[in-house]
Amino acid sequence: MSPGGPGRLERAIAEIDGVARDLGLDGFPVRFEICPADVLYTIGAYGMPTRFQHWSRGKAFWRMKTEYDYNLSRLYELVINSDPCYAFLLEGNSLVQQKLVAAHVYGHSDFFRHNFRFAGTSRFMLETMAASAERIRSYEFRYGKDLVETYLDAALAIEEHIDPYARPDGPAPAARSGGRHAPEDDVPYADLLTLGEPAPEPPPPAPKRLPERPEKDLLRFIAEHARDLDDWQRDLVGIVRGEMLYFWPQVETKLCNEGWATWAHTRIMRRLDLSDAEAVEYAKLHSGILQRGRYRLNPYLLGFKLLEDIERRYGTDHLWEVRETQTDVSLVRNYLTRELVAELDLYLYRKVGDQWQVSATAWEQVRDGIVRSLTNGGHPVIVVEDGDYNRAGELYLRHCFDGWELDATYTERTLPSVYRLWGRPVHLETVVGDKVTVFSHDGERVTRKVRGPAQRRVRA
Amino acid sequence: MAGFAVFHEDWSLYRKGRLDQQRHQEKIKDAIRKNLADIVAEESIILSDGKKVLKVPIRSLEEYRFRYDFRQREHAGQGQGGSKVGDIIARDGAGRGPGQGPGAGEQPGVDYYETEVTLEELEELIFEDLGLPNLRRKKEALLPTDTWRFGDVRRTGLMSNVDKRRTLLEALRRNAMAGRNSFTPLAPEDLRFRTWEEEIRRESQAAxxxxxDTSGxxxxxxxxxxxxxxxWMVRFLRTKYQNVQIVFLAHHxxxxxxTEQEFFTKGESGGTRCSSVYRLALEIIGQRFPPEDFNIYPFHFSDGDNLSSDNDRCVELIHALLEVSSAAGYGEIVSPHYAHLxxxxxxxxxxxxxxxxxxxxVIRDRSEVYPALRAFFTDRGAAQPGQTA
Structure with missing residues (x-):
C-alpha cells in the first residue's frame, strides 16, 4: 500500500478527478486497481486481464518481469479501453508516482472515449475476452491442449493481418479500389460522347474469383473460406481476429494517445498543490518518461512535443480537435515541422555494413520515414490474391511490396502456420532483390521460385 | 465524467502469467529434447567447466510472423542534438545493453533462439533414457545419506503434506459408519499426512x-x-554412483x-597398436580397481588404423577386459573426410x-555422440541397482 494508506491515495485521486474535469477531460469513469508487480506485468503481457492463455504471453510476461526485477525498465501505467475504464496502479509506488499515473490515466480515458478510431471498439471487451477464454478452455477439454495450441499458434502468427477499415459486415464497397478505373472513365461526361451509338456488348461475365478483389483480412478470409477447418477452429481464428480488431486503434494511435495522456498529466500536475520534495520527484519522473530514444522513437516524447507545438501554433481549441480526429500517421504527416525535427534531432538510420548509420536528417525525408514506419502498424501489407489458386483450392497471398523486403527466414517459417489453417498449399508473392519471388509451402517444405523482374517502384 | 473508484483486491490467485511461463518453459524443454544430438556436442557446454547456467541454442521457439527484414529498412531515432548524415550510432554486437540496440531481439536470419538452462536441467534431459547396462552387485559400504523418501502415512504431519485421497477416504468411511453417504463433514481425525524417512544408501563405486589413440x-x-x-559419460555415471573415478590412458x-589435460590436448606421432592400451588397462584394474568393489567401464576411441597383425590380440584382451567390466566399448571416429570409406x-x-x-x-559427426552414448548406456535387461539416484 502506498504511504499514507488508501485514504490518502483516494483523496489525491479525488482532487485529480476534479482538476481533470475542470480541464475538460471527459473520459469514462475510472476504476483504479492497486496490484502487485507480478499482476501488473501479467496484465501488461496479455493486454487484458481476462484474455485467453498462451505460452507466448508467458514468455512476454517473464521478459517484462525480469526487466523490472533488474530495474531495466518500468511499466508506468496500464489502462484498458472499456467503460468503466480500468487502470492498474503498482502497489508500493510513492504517492507522487500514483498521482502522476492517475493523471495520465485521465488522459487515456478521455482519448479512448473521444478519438474517432475508437468509436467502433467494444467497451465490453473485458467480458468478451473472458467469454472467449472460457470457450478456448472448453475446446482444450474436448480436443486436447496441444491441438488447440497448434491452431492458436498458427492464428497468432498472422494476427496482424486484419483489415481494420473494412465495413463491419458484408463485402467491402467497390469504391475501395478507388482510382483504378480505366482512364477514359475519368473524363467528365464521358457517357455523353457515346450517345446515339449502339450500346457496347456487355463483357462476358468473368469467371468468379475468390476473393473478388484482394482481401487484406487474412484471418477473416481463412475463417470464412478454409475448407477443412472445424467450427471450433474457425472460432479460434475469429477470436484472435476480434481481439486484434479491438487492439488495432491503440496500435495506430500510440503517439496521439501517449502524447495526449502526457499532455493531460502535465496540465493536471501543474494545478496540484505539491510540496517541494514532491515537485522534484515529479519532475524526475516526468523527465524519465520523456527520455530520447536513440534507436527507437519514444512515443510519449514525440506525441507530447507534437501536441504542445500544435497548441502553441493553433491554440488549445484546435488541440481538442486533434485528439478527436488524428491517428499517428496523420498526426506526423500533418503536423511534424522542420523546426520540430531540428529541435528534437530526429533522424532516420539504416544498416551499412556492420554498423548503423544516420541516413537522413532532412525534415521531409524524416517525416516521410516515420510515417512509413507507422503505416499499417509497422507491419507489411499482405493480401489474399486468390483463394482457388491452380484451381486446386490453394491460397495465393501477395505482399504489397513498397521497397522494404520481407525477412525471408521468418517468411519461410510463417507459411507453415498459414498452411495449418488453410489446409492446402499456400503461396506468397513478394520481391527479393529486385525479383518477384514466390514462396510456397505444400505441407512438407518451403520452396522459392523467381517469377521475373520486379516493377520499378517510386520509393526505393 | 462519472467519477472514479479505487480497489485494492487480493490478486494472489491471479497466476496466469506464471502458468503460461511454465508452458513456455516446457516448450523450451521439448525443443532441447529434440535437439539433444546437437546440444550434447555443443562446445560451450563441454568447455564450460563449472558454469552453472548455460546458453543453449534452440530452434523453433521464435514466434514467426511476416515481417520486414530490419537490416534493409530505415528506422527512426532521436539524437541529443546536431546529428548528421553518416553518424554512426551503433555497431553490431558492440556492447549494447539488452533491449537497446536497433532491432534488439529481432535479429533476422538467425534461426535459433538462445535460452538459459542449468546444467542440471540439461543432464536430466540427456540422461532421461540412459540406463546402466549389465550391473552386477558389488560389495558396498552402507552409509547414511541426506536423501529421503516419502514412504509412510500418519495421522499427524505438516499441512502441506496432507494426503488428500486418503483423507477423503477416511472421511467417507467415517461418514458411512454414521449412515451418511457423503464426504462431509470432514473431521480433524480424518486427516492423513504423508511422511518421509531418511534413507540409507549404499556407497557404490565406478571406474x-x-x-x-593419440597416434598421428x-x-x-x-x-x-x-x-x-x-x-557426458562421467557426468552420467556420477548420477548413478557416489564415487566415480576416471583414469586417462593414451597410446600409440x-x-x-x-593427465586429463594431456589426454585431450597432446598429440603424438607414430603407428597404432591398440593391444598395448588394453594390457595397461588390465594392469591398472588389477592394481587399483578390484572388480569386486568397482563397476568398471573401459571405453576406447580410435580411428581404427591399427596394425592388422595386432587385431587378434586385441580381441583376446577385450574378452579379458569384459571378464572384469560392467560394460566395455569401442568407438571408431571417422572424420568427415573419410566418411565414405x-x-x-x-x-x-x-x-x-x-x-x-x-x-x-562408429561416429562420423558431432551429432552422433548422443546416439553413441545411448548405444552404450542402454539398459539391456539387467536388473537395476538398489542405489538409483
Missing amino acids: VLAMM SMGSFEKYIARSFFY TEAREV SSSTLMSVYQKVKDPRFVSV
Whole structure:
C-alpha cells in the first residue's frame, strides 16, 4: 500500500478527478486497481486481464518481469479501453508516482472515449475476452491442449493481418479500389460522347474469383473460406481476429494517445498543490518518461512535443480537435515541422555494413520515414490474391511490396502456420532483390521460385 | 465524467502469467529434447567447466510472423542534438545493453533462439533414457545419506503434506459408519499426512578407463568427439554412483597413463597398436580397481588404423577386459573426410564379438555422440541397482 494508506491515495485521486474535469477531460469513469508487480506485468503481457492463455504471453510476461526485477525498465501505467475504464496502479509506488499515473490515466480515458478510431471498439471487451477464454478452455477439454495450441499458434502468427477499415459486415464497397478505373472513365461526361451509338456488348461475365478483389483480412478470409477447418477452429481464428480488431486503434494511435495522456498529466500536475520534495520527484519522473530514444522513437516524447507545438501554433481549441480526429500517421504527416525535427534531432538510420548509420536528417525525408514506419502498424501489407489458386483450392497471398523486403527466414517459417489453417498449399508473392519471388509451402517444405523482374517502384 | 473508484483486491490467485511461463518453459524443454544430438556436442557446454547456467541454442521457439527484414529498412531515432548524415550510432554486437540496440531481439536470419538452462536441467534431459547396462552387485559400504523418501502415512504431519485421497477416504468411511453417504463433514481425525524417512544408501563405486589413440592420425576433431563422449559419460555415471573415478590412458604403439589435460590436448606421432592400451588397462584394474568393489567401464576411441597383425590380440584382451567390466566399448571416429570409406579392419573383428556387454560404434559427426552414448548406456535387461539416484 502506498504511504499514507488508501485514504490518502483516494483523496489525491479525488482532487485529480476534479482538476481533470475542470480541464475538460471527459473520459469514462475510472476504476483504479492497486496490484502487485507480478499482476501488473501479467496484465501488461496479455493486454487484458481476462484474455485467453498462451505460452507466448508467458514468455512476454517473464521478459517484462525480469526487466523490472533488474530495474531495466518500468511499466508506468496500464489502462484498458472499456467503460468503466480500468487502470492498474503498482502497489508500493510513492504517492507522487500514483498521482502522476492517475493523471495520465485521465488522459487515456478521455482519448479512448473521444478519438474517432475508437468509436467502433467494444467497451465490453473485458467480458468478451473472458467469454472467449472460457470457450478456448472448453475446446482444450474436448480436443486436447496441444491441438488447440497448434491452431492458436498458427492464428497468432498472422494476427496482424486484419483489415481494420473494412465495413463491419458484408463485402467491402467497390469504391475501395478507388482510382483504378480505366482512364477514359475519368473524363467528365464521358457517357455523353457515346450517345446515339449502339450500346457496347456487355463483357462476358468473368469467371468468379475468390476473393473478388484482394482481401487484406487474412484471418477473416481463412475463417470464412478454409475448407477443412472445424467450427471450433474457425472460432479460434475469429477470436484472435476480434481481439486484434479491438487492439488495432491503440496500435495506430500510440503517439496521439501517449502524447495526449502526457499532455493531460502535465496540465493536471501543474494545478496540484505539491510540496517541494514532491515537485522534484515529479519532475524526475516526468523527465524519465520523456527520455530520447536513440534507436527507437519514444512515443510519449514525440506525441507530447507534437501536441504542445500544435497548441502553441493553433491554440488549445484546435488541440481538442486533434485528439478527436488524428491517428499517428496523420498526426506526423500533418503536423511534424522542420523546426520540430531540428529541435528534437530526429533522424532516420539504416544498416551499412556492420554498423548503423544516420541516413537522413532532412525534415521531409524524416517525416516521410516515420510515417512509413507507422503505416499499417509497422507491419507489411499482405493480401489474399486468390483463394482457388491452380484451381486446386490453394491460397495465393501477395505482399504489397513498397521497397522494404520481407525477412525471408521468418517468411519461410510463417507459411507453415498459414498452411495449418488453410489446409492446402499456400503461396506468397513478394520481391527479393529486385525479383518477384514466390514462396510456397505444400505441407512438407518451403520452396522459392523467381517469377521475373520486379516493377520499378517510386520509393526505393 | 462519472467519477472514479479505487480497489485494492487480493490478486494472489491471479497466476496466469506464471502458468503460461511454465508452458513456455516446457516448450523450451521439448525443443532441447529434440535437439539433444546437437546440444550434447555443443562446445560451450563441454568447455564450460563449472558454469552453472548455460546458453543453449534452440530452434523453433521464435514466434514467426511476416515481417520486414530490419537490416534493409530505415528506422527512426532521436539524437541529443546536431546529428548528421553518416553518424554512426551503433555497431553490431558492440556492447549494447539488452533491449537497446536497433532491432534488439529481432535479429533476422538467425534461426535459433538462445535460452538459459542449468546444467542440471540439461543432464536430466540427456540422461532421461540412459540406463546402466549389465550391473552386477558389488560389495558396498552402507552409509547414511541426506536423501529421503516419502514412504509412510500418519495421522499427524505438516499441512502441506496432507494426503488428500486418503483423507477423503477416511472421511467417507467415517461418514458411512454414521449412515451418511457423503464426504462431509470432514473431521480433524480424518486427516492423513504423508511422511518421509531418511534413507540409507549404499556407497557404490565406478571406474572409467578412458582410452584413446593419440597416434598421428588422430586430429582435433577426433579428440573433440572423444572429449564430449567422456564428459557426458562421467557426468552420467556420477548420477548413478557416489564415487566415480576416471583414469586417462593414451597410446600409440605403447600405452601410458596421462593427465586429463594431456589426454585431450597432446598429440603424438607414430603407428597404432591398440593391444598395448588394453594390457595397461588390465594392469591398472588389477592394481587399483578390484572388480569386486568397482563397476568398471573401459571405453576406447580410435580411428581404427591399427596394425592388422595386432587385431587378434586385441580381441583376446577385450574378452579379458569384459571378464572384469560392467560394460566395455569401442568407438571408431571417422572424420568427415573419410566418411565414405568402409570401417576399419579392427572394427570388423570387433563386430564379431558377441558379448552383450561390448558395444562398438562408429561416429562420423558431432551429432552422433548422443546416439553413441545411448548405444552404450542402454539398459539391456539387467536388473537395476538398489542405489538409483
